[in-house]
Every structure is written in structure tokens, then in C-alpha cells.
Amino acid sequence: MDILKTKPGIHKSRGGLIRSFVILENGKISDITISGDFFLFPEEAVFRILENLKGTPAKREELLKNIEETYAKENIQSPGTAPVDFTESIMKALEA
Amino acid sequence: MEEWRFIDFGLVDIRDMMAMDEAILKGDEGNTFFFWTPKKSIILGFFQKAQVELDLPKCKDYTITRRISGGGIAFSDDRCRQINYGVVGTIDNDLFPLDIIESYKQVCGVLIDTLVHYGLNAAFRPINDVTVDNKKISGNAQTRWEGKLLQNGTLLLDFDIEEMLRISNIPKEKFLDKKIASIREGLTWLDRELGQQRDMEEVRNVMKDKFEEHFHVKLKNGTLSKKEKELTKNLIPKYYSPEWVYR
Numbered sequence: 194m195d196i197l198k199t200k201p202g203i204h205k206s207r208g209g210l211i212r213s214f215v216i217l218e219n220g221k222i223s224d225i226t227i228s229g230d231f232f233l234f235p236e237e238a239v240f241r242i243l244e245n246l247k248g249t250p251a252k253r254e255e256l257l258k259n260i261e262e263t264y265a266k267e268n269i270q271s272p273g274t275a276p277v278d279f280t281e282s283i284m285k286a287l288e289a
Numbered sequence: 290m291e292e293w294r295f296i297d298f299g300l301v302d303i304r305d306m307m308a309m310d311e312a313i314l315k316g317d318e319g320n321t322f323f324f325w326t327p328k329k330s331i332i333l334g335f336f337q338k339a340q341v342e343l344d345l346p347k348c349k350d351y352t353i354t355r356r357i358s359g360g361g362i363a364f365s366d367d368r369c370r371q372i373n374y375g376v377v378g379t380i381d382n383d384l385f386p387l388d389i390i391e392s393y394k395q396v397c398g399v400l401i402d403t404l405v406h407y408g409l410n411a412a413f414r415p416i417n418d419v420t421v422d423n424k425k426i427s428g429n430a431q432t433r434w435e436g437k438l439l440q441n442g443t444l445l446l447d448f449d450i451e452e453m454l455r456i457s458n459i460p461k462e463k464f465l466d467k468k469i470a471s472i473r474e475g476l477t478w479l480d481r482e483l484g485q486q487r488d489m490e491e492v493r494n495v496m497k498d499k500f501e502e503h504f505h506v507k508l509k510n511g512t513l514s515k516k517e518k519e520l521t522k523n524l525i526p527k528y529y530s531p532e533w534v535y536r
Contacts, residue, residue, distance in 0.1 A: 196340060205462045208416055212341055228338035230361030232416065234433055236335045272389045273416045
């Protein structure tokens with residue numbers, strides 16, 4: 194996606210800023226990328242989060258459930274940032 | 290008393306430094322404390338996109354790379370009045386706690402002791418900041434690998450906030466929750482707090498002494514091992530590559 198032409202959703206968690214860039218197709222996420230100064234271990238797992246979100250219906254509960262599943266599967270720790278924060282950032286991008 | 294390795298890398302290109310940083314974490318030389326001084330540069334956090342976080346046309350004379358840990362941009366100007374440190378330690382719940390915030394707090398204790406030495410009201414602000422009178426004076430970033438942690442951080446002796454704001458795209462959401470009107474009110478540096486410039490070598494030496502006291506160890510001058518040098522050589526292309534920096 195052309196990130197500079199996509200409106201970001203900006204949300205600040207206690208652990209940092211999350212800017213989401215989302216492209217929708219038929220009510221589902223077709224492409225998503227994020228930029229931020231949060232912390233997340235293991236770092237590479239962020240790519241799993243983004244990959245797994247593709248094809249997910251753009252609804253708060255669906256997004257949250259999807260991210261929580263990736264958190265559990267990849268043993269993700271992100272001090273000060275939770276799945277609900279990523280969800281909030283994505284929802285703001287969808288509303289932008 | 291246990292001896293840990295100490296290295297002062299001096300003035301370095303941050304791309305080479307980030308390669309050595311990762312090599313020390315993934316090497317086999319045990320616990321290590323090190324300093325370096327970056328040339329004019331910007332280090333992006335693992336999750337930051339260059340074209341989102343930076344006003345790239347204004348960054349032309351900066352060397353830009355990315356590190357393997359999260360967190361925000363580490364910006365270094367021509368003044369070179371920043372102490373940059375790294376710690377690699379084996380996670381053991383005593384010296385380097387498994388709990389992420391506790392381990393930040395432990396390493397940041399060295400910075401706090403250093404600032405208290407200069408009579409300042411320093412404190413740890415979770416998750417990863419050290420403050421003086423609630424203003425950030427040090428930012429820190431940590432990652433972990435096979436039972437070890439790597440923490441990098443800076444102690445600001447001087448800082449050009451206006452230049453940082455000129456080259457970066459920091460949205461208002463970043464500081465709204467900190468109850469400050471702008472990022473200008475949320476940062477400080479040693480020269481300002483003390484009303485005078487301290488010799489950087491002197492501050493670094495205080496920090497080294499405080500590190501030894503804090504961890505009850507003796508720091509012994511060392512260099513990179515053969516394996517670490519080999520690792521560094523293999524990692525350098527990554528830190529110079531647009532695929533890594535501008536991904």
C-alpha cells in the first residue's frame with residue numbers, strides 16, 4: 194500500500210504509540226501495516242499479527258479475538274500494550 | 290569479585306555499532322557493559338516505519354538505520370553530547386529479572402545512581418524511561434535472545450529538541466496523556482539540569498563506577514571476540530540495507 198496516501202489510525206497505549214494503516218475490501222482487511230514506538234517480544238511476531246489479520250472482518254470483536262489468538266500462539270509479551278490497543282488503533286484507521 | 294567485560298567503542302557509525310550490538314547479544318562472551326558515541330544519526334525502533342516517523346527529505350545528512358529492539362527513534366545530532374550504552378546480561382531473576390519491566394528498572398538503576406550522584410531527583414518511569422523531576426532524560430530499549438537480554442539506552446547531556454521536531458513526525462497523541470503541552474516540556478538533559486557542562490568522560494566514569502556498585506562486579510576492559518567479529522561481519526550488510534532500514 195502507499196502508506197503516505199493512507200490515513201492512519203493513531204492510538205497511544207501505555208507502552209507506546211501505534212499507527213495503523215488499513216485497506217478494506219468487502220468489509221474485510223485486505224492489507225495492514227503498523228508503525229510505532231511500542232515494545233513487543235518476540236519482535237518478529239508482529240508480522241504474524243499483521244498476516245493473521247488479513248481477511249478478518251473489520252469489526253472490533255473479530256479483530257480483538259484474532260489478535261488475542263496470535264498473542265497466545267506466539268507467546269507474545271508487550272509491556273504496556275495489549276491486543277485491545279492494536280484493535281483500537283485499527284478501529285481508528287477504519288473510521289479515518 | 291566477578292568480572293564483567295567493558296568496551297568503549299568511541300565514535301562510531303551507528304550501522305556498524307548496531308551490528309556489533311547484535312553480535313554481542315548473540316555472541317558467547319558473557320555479561321558486558323559498553324559505551325559508544327554515535328555520529329549524526331537516527332536509529333529507528335524495530336516497529337517504526339521511516340517514511341511514517343521521519344520527514345525523510347529533511348534527514349538527508351543523517352545516517353539512518355534500524356535496531357532489533359522496539360521503542361522510538363534515537364536521534365543524535367552533531368553535538369555528540371549523549372552517552373549511549375549497552376548491556377548484555379544473562380537473565381537470572383536476580384541481576385537481570387525475567388519480568389521485562391523489572392529488568393528495565395534494574396539496568397536503569399545505574400542511570401538513576403549516576404544522576405543522584407549529581408544531586409538530581411532521578412526516578413524510573415515505567416516502562417523504559419528515566420526522569421529528572423518527571424522530565425525524560427534517558428530512553429532505553431530492550432530485546433531478548435536465548436536467555437539473554439540486550440538493553441541500549443542514552444543519557445542526554447545536551448539535546449537539540451527543535452532539530453528532532455524538525456526532522457520527525459510526532460503526533461500530538463504521543464504526549465497528550467503525559468499532561469504536558471508539548472514534547473518540549475517533557476524532556477530534559479544534564480547540562481540544563483546542572484546549569485553547566487560536565488566533561489562527558491567524567492560522567493561516563495561515574496556511570497561505570499555506579500554500574501560496578503549496582504551489580505557488585507568489576508568491569509574489565511575487553512574487546513570483541515573472534516566469534517563476535519565474525520558475527521558482526523555477517524550482520525553489517527543488514528544494517529546498511531534499504532530493505533532493513535526502509536521496510
